[in-house]
Amino acid sequence: xxxxxxxxxxxxxxxxxxxxxxxxxxxxxxxxxxxxxxxxxxxxxxxxxxxxxxxxxxxxxxxxxxxxxxxxxxxxxxxxxxxxxxxxxxxxxxxxxxxxxxxxxxxxxxxxxxxxxxxxxxxxxxxxxxxxxxxxxxxxxxxxxxxxxxxxxxxxxxxxxxxxxxxxxxxxxxxxxxxxxxxxxxxxxxxxxxxxxxxxxxxxxxxxxxxxxxxxxxxxxxxxxxxxxxxxxxxxxxxxxxxxxxxxxxxxxxxxxxxxxxxxxxxxxxxxxxxxxxxxxxxxxxxxxxxxxxxxxxxxxxxxxxxxxxxxxxxxxxxxxxxxxxxxxxxxxxxxxxxxxxxxxxxxxxxxxxxxxxx
Numbered sequence: 438x439x440x441x442x443x444x445x446x447x448x449x450x451x452x453x454x455x456x457x458x459x460x461x462x463x464x465x466x467x468x469x470x471x472x473x474x475x476x477x478x479x480x481x482x483x484x485x486x487x488x489x490x491x492x493x494x495x496x497x498x499x500x501x502x503x504x505x506x507x508x509x510x511x512x513x514x515x516x517x518x519x520x521x522x523x524x525x526x527x528x529x530x531x532x533x534x535x536x537x538x539x540x541x542x543x544x545x546x547x548x549x550x551x552x553x554x555x556x557x558x559x560x561x562x563x564x565x566x567x568x569x570x571x572x573x574x575x576x577x578x579x580x581x582x583x584x585x586x587x588x589x590x591x592x593x594x595x596x597x598x599x600x601x602x603x604x605x606x607x608x609x610x611x612x613x614x615x616x617x618x619x620x621x622x623x624x625x626x627x628x629x630x631x632x633x634x635x636x637x638x639x640x641x642x643x644x645x646x647x648x649x650x651x652x653x654x655x656x657x658x659x660x661x662x663x664x665x666x667x668x669x670x671x672x673x674x675x676x677x678x679x680x681x682x683x684x685x686x687x688x689x690x691x692x693x694x695x696x697x698x699x700x701x702x703x704x705x706x707x708x709x710x711x712x713x714x715x716x717x718x719x720x721x722x723x724x725x726x727x728x729x730x731x732x733x734x735x736x737x738x739x740x741x742x743x744x745x746x747x748x749x750x751x752x753x754x755x756x757x758x759x760x761x762x763x764x765x766x767x768x769x770x771x772x773x774x775x776x777x778x779x780x781x782x783x784x785x786x787x788x789x790x791x792x793x794x795x796x
Contacts, residue, residue, distance in 0.1 A: 481499050482587065503545045516610075519549065519616075528706075531752075548580050571644045613635065622640065634662070636759045668697055670701060683796050694793060775791075
């Protein structure tokens with residue numbers, strides 16, 4: 438449970454020697470085989486989460502990460518967190534493009550609902566699920582956010598797992614995510630004084646312990662954030678997303694940019710529709726067999742309509758604009774973002790769907 442079922446593992450373990458003085462890597466990790474040119478690492482967890490009542494939970498086992506790299510120098514680093522039922526696969530093409538265009542590394546923890554640390558705990562305590570309907574989301578949000586924070590700490594400490602990939606310890610840092618991962622971006626960023634860039638797509642609040650306002654913005658407001666929302670999104674409603682941006686600007690003037698996309702959907706930020714790591718079309722074949730060919734055609738057509746709106750293309754452009762500013766230590770200006778979008782988005786009708794403002 439929790440490993441990538443579609444990729445062979447060829448680990449090359451690097452471990453800490455007992456008594457060694459000031460090692461480059463204080464954490465055990467495995468070098469896994471690349472997948473589609475994307476680096477993969479499996480890292481031993483070294484974190485403890487303390488609940489409001491003082492109860493401590495120790496993260497155990499290992500988690501996988503995908504690391505998207507530019508072709509040249511790594512000028513910055515962002516940690517990406519996925520949605521509730523997704524993994525990195527759903528955003529793969531976007532992250533590849535942004536890493537190359539903005540010259541940054543993007544680290545994406547593969548901690549999801551089927552990971553051992555999540556599923557194992559849920560199955561071992563079934564009564565907790567009955568007593569608390571938010572339990573599954575809490576366990577997942579805790580694991581994903583803590584794994585993301587561990588990645589950030591390892592970059593900041595110059596640990597070998599990321600240093601080997603030319604990610605420097607003093608590189609500019611940011612956080613980004615979609616849906617649940619977008620909501621988690623604010624509490625995660627609030628933990629690190631060095632992080633002043635947060636980019637989110639349809640950020641969803643999740644459970645109260647990880648609320649993006651009370652446990653994020655109100656604890657520490659980053660200097661630059663950009664929040665994207667689809668006008669037709671029923672999960673991360675535009676009014677709720679805008680509230681995060683408004684609160685950010687109240688705490689720190691002109692720090693947050695809100696982008697509403699006319700006709701935008703919650704899934705419109707995904708390259709591919711997946712359930713966990715499995716593409717939706719593959720699930721249809723497995724469940725219904727070859728006779729579902731008409732369903733596949735219908736799904737392909739629906740996918741064309743979903744992605745042929747400019748939402749994904751425009752969002753990618755804004756993401757690369759945002760992280761280019763981070764890599765160069767510059768302020769994110771909504772007017773400059775609007776100009777960049779207009780100059781680089783092929784279809785003027787698509788450009789007109791994006792309303793970029795400081796709210």
